[in-house]
């Protein structure tokens with residue numbers, strides 16, 4: 001799978017550009033604020049229909065224009081897809097695949113899988129549990145689209161349950177209504193928890209090996225899934241235990257008008273050599289954890305889907321020492337990779353790889369030497 005070319009019109013600081021991309025390594029090099037991340041963003045939008053930086057399409061359109069266009073030809077196994085996205089300041093975006101318009105961007109099945117690293121991803125280690133749950137949900141949805149549907153459904157029912165708890169004093173039918181909600185919550189919640197459990201188990205086993213390699217066997221990474229629902233081998237027993245726990249907590253739930261038990265309280269603990277990485281990890285260590293996890297997602301996707309996704313790495317080299325950079329570069333051999341950097345120095349470590357260097361300056365793209 002690879003992105004063959006890209007055309008941008010009035011997309012952020014790009015007025016009108018079109019260029020071909022390398023099947024392997026693409027390096028966007030330039031000073032700050034020249035448009036390197038904007039290119040990563042454009043490729044991400046082609047794959048997912050949305051930006052990783054904003055939910056407001058208006059921000060993506062050039063300041064002085066009302067419309068923007070992204071077009072890209074993508075090679076998936078042995079066929080091509082031509083993806084086109086039109087953004088308008090006052091209208092919903094329109095997406096066409098091979099000239100056929102989709103009803104909604106949510107229908108976009110570009111076939112292009114991407115895994116992205118951005119400096120913001122540090123929040124997966126440093127931020128709150130919400131960040132880690134979002135990371136999990138995104139990763140699992142890439143492999144199992146039905147999971148995303150379950151998450152949305154779970155959030156909806158949970159919201160309704162919490163509303164009901166808020167009005168519990170005035171409801172004579174509280175018990176009957178809660179029974180209906182709780183039975184649904186437990187079914188979907190169990191699905192979510194088992195999917196998360198399985199995903200973290202797989203991620204953990206791959207990321208441990210990768211992390212060991214990156215750190216020259218100095219660091220042992222361990223990811224642990226935290227959930228307040230007991231995970232049991234027998235699914236029906238698990239649902240029963242989950243429901244009992246909800247019933248046991250009902251008094252507390254009514255008092256606080258929120259639901260305590262369930263996957264909306266899940267988290268991931270991260271340890272390096274048995275120490276909590278969130279508390280004791282250095283900035284470089286925390287960054288390396290994210291890299292190990294993201295590279296594991298790449299391997300996991302390859303295992304599940306049979307082909308490597310495209311790798312988007314925004315400013316990945318900062319704060320990594322030479323040996324960690326070298327390991328990362330080994331990864332690029334078989335995967336189409338897009339990488340942004342301000343440092344000419346970083347290019348030295350990529351000698352000998354099949355690559356194209358793009359010089360980015362003020363919304364212009366030139367092929368470098």
Ligand SMILES: Nc1ncnc2c1ncn2[C@@H]1O[C@H](COP(=O)(O)OP(=O)(O)OP(=O)(O)O)[C@@H](O)[C@H]1O
Pocket residue numbers: 011012013014030031032033034035036037038039058059060061062063064315340342
């Ligand atoms: N909607 C827009 N219209 C025009 N220009 C925009 C728009 N949004 C962002 N920009 C411009 O894009 C530039 C930032 O681009 P980008 O984020 O890709 O920078 P970068 O090269 O990755 O920089 P850094 O190395 O600092 O991360 C800024 O000059 C900003 O003003």
